[in-house]
Amino acid sequence: MNFRTCTLALGVTMSLFGAAAASAETVLIHGEAGPNRGARAVALQWFADEVGAKSGGDVKIDIQWGGALYKAPAAVESIGQGVSDLGTVIAVYFPQEMIGYGIADLPVQNPDAWVGMRATDELMRNSDAIAADLAEKNLVYIGTFTTSAVHIGCKGDAIRSIDDIAGKKVRGVGAYGKVFAEFGANMVPMSIYKAYQGLDTGLLDCSQGYSYAVSALKQQEVINNYTLLNWGQVGGLGIFMNKDSFDGLSADQQKVLLDAGLGMADEFGRLITAANEAAIEKMKEAGVEVIELPEADLEKLKQSGEKFIGEWVEGANGIGLDGAALMTEYRALIAKYTQERDEKGYPWTRN
Numbered sequence: 276m277n278f279r280t281c282t283l284a285l286g287v288t289m290s291l292f293g294a295a296a297a298s299a300e301t302v303l304i305h306g307e308a309g310p311n312r313g314a315r316a317v318a319l320q321w322f323a324d325e326v327g328a329k330s331g332g333d334v335k336i337d338i339q340w341g342g343a344l345y346k347a348p349a350a351v352e353s354i355g356q357g358v359s360d361l362g363t364v365i366a367v368y369f370p371q372e373m374i375g376y377g378i379a380d381l382p383v384q385n386p387d388a389w390v391g392m393r394a395t396d397e398l399m400r401n402s403d404a405i406a407a408d409l410a411e412k413n414l415v416y417i418g419t420f421t422t423s424a425v426h427i428g429c430k431g432d433a434i435r436s437i438d439d440i441a442g443k444k445v446r447g448v449g450a451y452g453k454v455f456a457e458f459g460a461n462m463v464p465m466s467i468y469k470a471y472q473g474l475d476t477g478l479l480d481c482s483q484g485y486s487y488a489v490s491a492l493k494q495q496e497v498i499n500n501y502t503l504l505n506w507g508q509v510g511g512l513g514i515f516m517n518k519d520s521f522d523g524l525s526a527d528q529q530k531v532l533l534d535a536g537l538g539m540a541d542e543f544g545r546l547i548t549a550a551n552e553a554a555i556e557k558m559k560e561a562g563v564e565v566i567e568l569p570e571a572d573l574e575k576l577k578q579s580g581e582k583f584i585g586e587w588v589e590g591a592n593g594i595g596l597d598g599a600a601l602m603t604e605y606r607a608l609i610a611k612y613t614q615e616r617d618e619k620g621y622p623w624t625r626n
Contacts, residue, residue, distance in 0.1 A: 301528065302335045303520065306354065306362035308347035311340040313491060314550045315420055318543035319363070322418065322514070325535040334528050336361070351515075355413040360520040363420075366511025367449055372412060374590050375405040378605050379421070379510030381587055382450050382580030385609045386424035388551070389544030389621055391510045394608035395419050396540050399513075400533075402604075404596050415521045418536025419513035422485050423547050425451045426503050429481035430474045433500035433564065437572045446470050446482040448509055450583040455483070457579055471497055487547060490554035500564040501555075506576055514539075545623040 305323070309315060323336035345353040345362075351369050354362040366373040366380055379395040399405060399416045409416060425448055427434060434440060441459030445452070446467070456462050460481075465473050467488060473479035474497040482494070489495055514536060521529060559565060568576075584602065591598030619625055 300335055301333060301524070302337055303360040303516075304344070305336050305338045305514075306342075306344040306350065306359035307338055307340050308342040308345070308350065308363060308365075309340070311338075314487060314543065314546040316340070318420065318539055318546055319514075321542050322535050322539050325538060326531055329535060330528060330531045334524075334531060351412060351414070354515055354517050357517050357519065359517070361417065361514055361516045364513060364515045367509065371590075371594070373511065374587070374594060375399075375402070375408055375596060375601070376416075376511045376513070377587065378591075378601060379419070379508075379512075380449050381584050382454060382507040382577065383584070383606065383609065384577055385507055385613070386505045387613065387616065388421050388423040388508065388547045389540065390609060390612040390616055391508050392419050392421050392540035392544055393612045394605060395421075395510050395513075396537060397608050398601070398605050400537075402601065405601075408594065408596065409515070410518055413518045415516045415518050416536075417514040417516050417532055418539040419510070420539070420543050421508055421510040421512060421547065423487065423551055424485065424504070424508045425483055425506060426486060426501060427481050427483045428474075428489055428494055428498035428501040428563070430477075430498050431480060433566055434481065434502045434568070435566055436569060437575055443480040444478065446473065446479050446484075448483045450580060451483055451504075451507070451509075453583060454576055454579045458576075468492065470494060474498060485551070486554040486558075487550035490550075490557050495558045495561040495563050498558075498563055500566055501558055502566045502568055504568050504573065504576065506573060507580075541622045544621065548621070 307319060319338060323338055326334050326336050339359065344359050347365050348368045350362050350364045351372050353359065364373065366377045370377060376399065379391065385391050396419045399419065432439065437458050440455055443460050444463050445455055445460040446465045447455055447462050452462055463473065463479055465479065467484050470479060470482040470484065471492055471494055474482060474494065555565060588598030588602055591601060
């Protein structure tokens, strides 16, 4: 059972004694744990508007914001059980259930948001094995977002090289945090939303995060420096749909949803790239020193991260996926879209 509803619209009177004509509108409920603000919210609303426009008003997305239906850690089960027709899923909350999608969270050398989204999207659409694994959970993949590149802001002494990591109290992110721990950081379990207070009070020396989030959470007020790692991103963040709801749609309706999901990578890529660039400028204006990590140190981070990529491969194998083949394909897709960006520019900059 799911909450997909159909609303009946009565037509105009055809004549004085005529009957009313009826047309059906399919309303799909989307569960979103985040608030109705910020770049992701804008992109999600764009997705909903695109579905409405491309379907000629036949399909409407009703977004329930702010965890009104369920919180982020309950998204996979809730969507699968039909609490909503669609919903936003954050893969790190589901390391086993969403292990296929979790490939986008690994420290693979790709800090570019658009490249990461297009590579992730193509992998998710083309892998029959991942689709079958999702089907067991009564889910269908629709489209992807990203948190964008992982960087680190600190209060006090800066991270100018990996030698500066040791001894620092750091709020970490997934495999990226684990790598920092291997270089001697003292990891502090804390959400990004509480990092401002942690930095302000000294509970944290540094917080890994994303440029646009630094600006949104006003962390430029409590950090002195910001080191660009140019390493990778947390990209397992996207829209999934209840399979029963999806299968109950017409082929044309399904295509509208999938096409809008594909387009979201370009739209969110445009939004998040601009937001990140603006955030860096805002930090500089606030007196925050922006630092580039030396290439040799980045290479050491990458080498340390390979063990966690290997662990993902083993985990994927454990649920019946070919982890090594998926990783090879994913790296090839990153190379493909990196080349496309280099040769043609981003889609929103092309004539």
